[in-house]
Amino acid sequence: MPRPQGDGLRDGERYEQGMVVRREVLSDAHVDRSIENTTDLTADFQDFITRIAWGDIWSRPGLDRRSRSVAVLTSLIAHGHHEELAMHLRAALRNGLTVDEIKEVILQSAVYSGVPAANSAFRIAGEVFADAPRDAGR
Structure with a gap:
């Protein structure tokens, strides 16, 4: 179900879009380090910031x-x-x-x-x- 006033993207699509923007803004090297340093403790947070901060907010027009x-x-x-x-x-x-x-x-x-x-x-x-x-x- 799309978010109210949303773009209709599903979480997986938002994650992929977020990863593209995150890499463009922060660099592949930075994002690769973040992914390599992901632990069980931080995995949900990495998913959250990729989907919400990068896939949602930074991707808005x-x-x-x-x-x-x-x-x-x-x-x-x-x-x-x-x-x-x-x-x-x-x-x-x-x-x-x-x-x-x-x-x-x-x-x-x-x-x-x-x-x-x-x-x-x-x-x-x-x-x-x-x-x-x-x-x-x-």
């Missing part, structure tokens, strides 16, 4: 991936999710944001999420960008 990356970065900064922030900074570059645009997102977050949050985000971004290929997002 209402925002492009650049816009979704801006929203995710802002939320991760606000909530202090540093490990996820590093991952999504790399994803933002893959989604076409430039380093200068990401800098503006972090500056904007300083006003609404606090200077300490932005300070941490700039530190993490510096580490991520130091490891990124030279031409990525520039």
Whole structure:
């Protein structure tokens, strides 16, 4: 049965769609590591995030991936999710944001999420960008 206002996809189809989007945004290497590290404890969570976060939300047509990356970065900064922030900074570059645009997102977050949050985000971004290929997002 399709979800109300839904796209009518079944869970298996949503999982497959989610896996495509997840790989495009995060990279095959990242997703492969996540799958390899899946345990009995985390298997249901991996299925959940693939179907819901990637197959449902990230696959919606209402925002492009650049816009979704801006929203995710802002939320991760606000909530202090540093490990996820590093991952999504790399994803933002893959989604076409430039380093200068990401800098503006972090500056904007300083006003609404606090200077300490932005300070941490700039530190993490510096580490991520130091490891990124030279031409990525520039």
